[in-house]
Amino acid sequence: MAERSFKKEVEQLRLGDGDVFEGEGILAVTKALLQAGVAYVGGYQGSPISHLMDVFADADPLLRELGVHFESSASEAAAGAMLAASINYPLRGAVAWKSVVGTNVASDALSNLASGGVKGGALIIIGEDYGEGSSIMQERTHAFAMKSQMWLLDPRPNLPTMVDMVEKGFELSEASNTPVMIEMRVRSCHMTGSFVARDNRRPAMTVGEAAANPTRDLDRIVLPPANFLHEIEKVEKRWPAGQAFVRDNRLNEWFGPERDDIGIIVQGGLFNTLNRALELAGLSDVWGGAKVPIYCLNVVYPIIPEEVTAFCAGKKAVLVLEEGQPEFIEHELNTLLRRADLNTRVVGKDVMPRAGEYSGQVIGDGLAKFFAAWAPGRIAPQSKVATPEPELAKEVPQRPAGFCTGCPERPIFSAMKLVQKELGELHVSADIGCHLFSILPPFHIGNTTMGYGLGSAGASAFKPSEGGKRAVAMMGDGGFWHNGLTSGIGNAVFNQDDTVTIIVDNGYSAATGGQDILSSRASNDIRTTNHPIEKAVRGIGVKWARTLTRTYDVARMRDTLREALTSKEAGPKVIVAQSECMLNKQRRVKPLLAKAAREGKRVVRERFGVDAETCTGDHACIRLSGCPSLSIRPNPDPLRSHPVTHIDNTCVGCGNCGEVAHAAVLCPSFWKAEVVINPGRWEQLAHRFRRWVIGWLQRSHSRHIAARAF
């Protein structure tokens, strides 16, 4: 099992009618699924929706009671394909993933799903990883909704609204036979709030019941001539049905005065930020009492023409707040207004930035421009922005993300840096996962990253010329099982690639929160684990494969990598580098050790340190490590000025710094301390004897030193 427990959250899922739920947005959505009678749930973990997957994974007894099927899908494509269960049967199904990347992976299944259309409600929960804190390319999922014709909900950040939109989303999907995406921005996912819960509902039909009574409709399968039929259905039936549902159920919202000659059209997800910007401009208050009409799009696709024309009629201009680009909504509004022959001016990206997150400041600046042009005098002057301090900016360093303290991936890159010192720079095709931090200081390793599990495929064009250097590909165990086994290793075997792939096997899908995967070592009650990666790569045809069971052995890692790079043998080489993710290991081991120590059992605690007297402040060790616990402090030596290396008490004793000092022949300053808690009796006796002899020697040594002292 993943090393974190979500028991408390699971309790929240059990709340019934009238109870008040308090918690994060994504958990509210999770609860809303059960209230809506969902029959099956799947997905692939990733920020910001990992929580949904984690909580469901821990909620097995509850899901069993309700007859809800849950699975941790192998990939977003697998999750998307699972929604096929809603095509023939009135089953409500939901899947979740990080977008836009997950939607990219799932897009083949989604296109097929959207083409055939659904009978049961199909909901795709999109964790839109855009803006501050994002780790992926900045694109809009909106484009997928449009090209495949799936409806896109963007509920305003308010728990009751989000919960309601889940329920309404299913209904909308069923009313229009169209899959529905619900977009959850990062901050909405982690936003806390409350809503009044309702009882969970057993699905009207369970997946078991559907499987027992198969039905089939040839017209739902994407093959001529049905595929042409689907296209017509989308335009003639599903689209109007969807629009009618959104309109009749008033899924969009209106705020502020009814009449005005200007107005604002905003994506639901941006509503709170807009309200704050208006508040600071004297045009709203903390209770959403706007003094300018706002049309809040909780449904951003499809747009409802009647609503748009009614809102714009009689207005000189409307401001459209649409984050990201291209500005699909703005384009559509312009088209709709032209068709309706309305002269309302649509102001959008001409005053708002085309790229980047719409923060309160950004929206405030846009409002100022819009009001200056269309309603001068109605807006309070902008509050003074604090004067910048360029001198200060020079002192405040960047803090890029990096490997955790004791991370087993660090020594892999330490070893790679040492190999590069011998063989020269390597072309390294990186992958998605914690190991991608190698591209940052202090390692500076990695040339490209093409997507999850695509490390090896990203290196496949590099065929070494006679005597040339082989390219190196990185891959995590998560990416390997996601698709890397086939798209990377299988591809390399088939095409007789001559690349070296390092697969980081840390026992978890670590970067997404430590979920179990096929090769996890832990046993898991509801999944099967312990499928070795080396067996899989040999099964697919790799001849040269090595598994290293301790990544912290930097010298061995370096030698194995050197061998893989220089071996005469042709064909792909795979090194499986195993050590448990330290973050998860600490979660697992720390309480166990503390308990053992309390019970009087023998426990050994290890920690590393650096002697300030012998450290000369070159910091080569840090450049080969970057461990958070390996830091610096002012030099205690009055003669020296450069800071010395220092290991703080957060050290978990992984041993990497000592091994690096050895492998790179650095310096003798590193030490490892082993503290034995609750030692045995013989051990104590032997220790006392040693202490006695060494103490005697030390006293004589001290006398010598004192004799020649200043």
Added chain:
Amino acid sequence: MDAALGRSDRITIAVLALGGEGGGVLADWIQDVGRANGYRVQGTSVPGVAQRTGSTVYYIEMVRAGEGGANRPDPVLAMMPVPGDVDIVIASELMETGRAILRGFVSKDRTTLIGSTHRVYAIAEKSSLGDGTGANERILDAASRRAARFIGFDMAAAARESGSVISSIMFGALAASRALPFDRDTFEAAIREGGKAVEANLGGFSAGFERAVSGDPAAQEAAAPRQPTTEAGRALHQRITANLPQSAHALAIEGAARLMDWQDARYAALYLDRLESLHGVHADLVEPAARHLALWMAYDDTIRVADLKIRSVRLDGVAKEVGTKPGQLLSVTEYMHPRLQEVCETLPAGLGEAILASPTLSRWLAPLFRRGRHVTTTSLRWYLMLRGLAALRPIRRRSLRYRIEQERIERWLGLVADTARADPAAAVELLACQSLIKGYSDTFERSLHSFETVIEAAREKLIGRADAASQIAALRQAALADEEGTALGCAIKGLEPHRTVA
């Protein structure tokens, strides 16, 4: 005006923390204490990859329920801080305090800034070949200048001393600041409610509370100058105060003491001979030379390392650092990697040279020293081995390394003296170049190469030029820019006279 009303009604709080510091826990406590006091509270964050050691912002808004908006629907609270609209900023580290200021979260008219003054160094600062750390004073200055109120103290130290974590210290400081209109016991209730490590967190809370009220303890007074304890020490002390300029006394005393510890009084006397001779050339040389000559003369060889590792003060220091408790057993293992080169350099010069010069002997012996050693200093075997190595000190003058280093030092001092006659400023810079020489084995060779490259460039291209001093300083900086010597190479290339294109 409504806007003004809305503002006075709500409280906005930004918490800037590093991954793993418990910023999320702190944000939860703040939300709990707000709710317990009848406020409508919303928190947001963007954890994601920042959880892995990066810096991240937790943002909390609260508005009083039952007043003003009692009959209104839910409040509409913002998802992220707007510059100029933050009432309370809590930063877990000094540079994060600086970052909050840079992001415009701190304003003079309303922000209470609660920031720890300790440093968690960023990777760019840590990985520098020399000193890459940012200037603390500048941040502290900006914090007191730009916040309505700045409460700053070393919260990491407070956490250590109270056996707690920094999040509870920050929470205590927040309570003490009175920036939230809630009673102390409601804060403590939030910690109890949280249910995790309650006692430790309450201890941290009250430590944070006290420190926020009382401020940082006064800085410790500077250590008194070292006084001689032996006859030989007194003689050297006498010589220093009599013959060297006042400005150099402290460093020269430190240097002499270091060299007595490193070798003996005779060696410290050699140090003073050299200083006095530089004094004869130019008085400005003595102070920098007192520092750099001492460091060079006390070069780190195997004998010195062994001598330091076996001292009782050192083992006591390790026990203290790792926090060994009574009844627990401590063992200490060193990661040593003496290569044949270092071993031969410890041997008498003739023998060491002979081995290194003989390919056959080197080939036979090298494998013995190819692997690193795990030296358990607390075991009898290794302790005796290191004690034996340290006991070679009396015959160190005959070692190969001693001869090599004294030759290098003499060459360097010769160049310094020659340069000082015409350009003392440049000579001072040449002295400072000693700081480039660092480390052991490969690191030592790389750094020595940098040093020699800079000295060579100075000798060939700079000495005699009007800007020699500043150019040497620039080369020294360049030598510390990267391990590969790229920046230094470029800098030296840049010294070539510009050629005009015909």
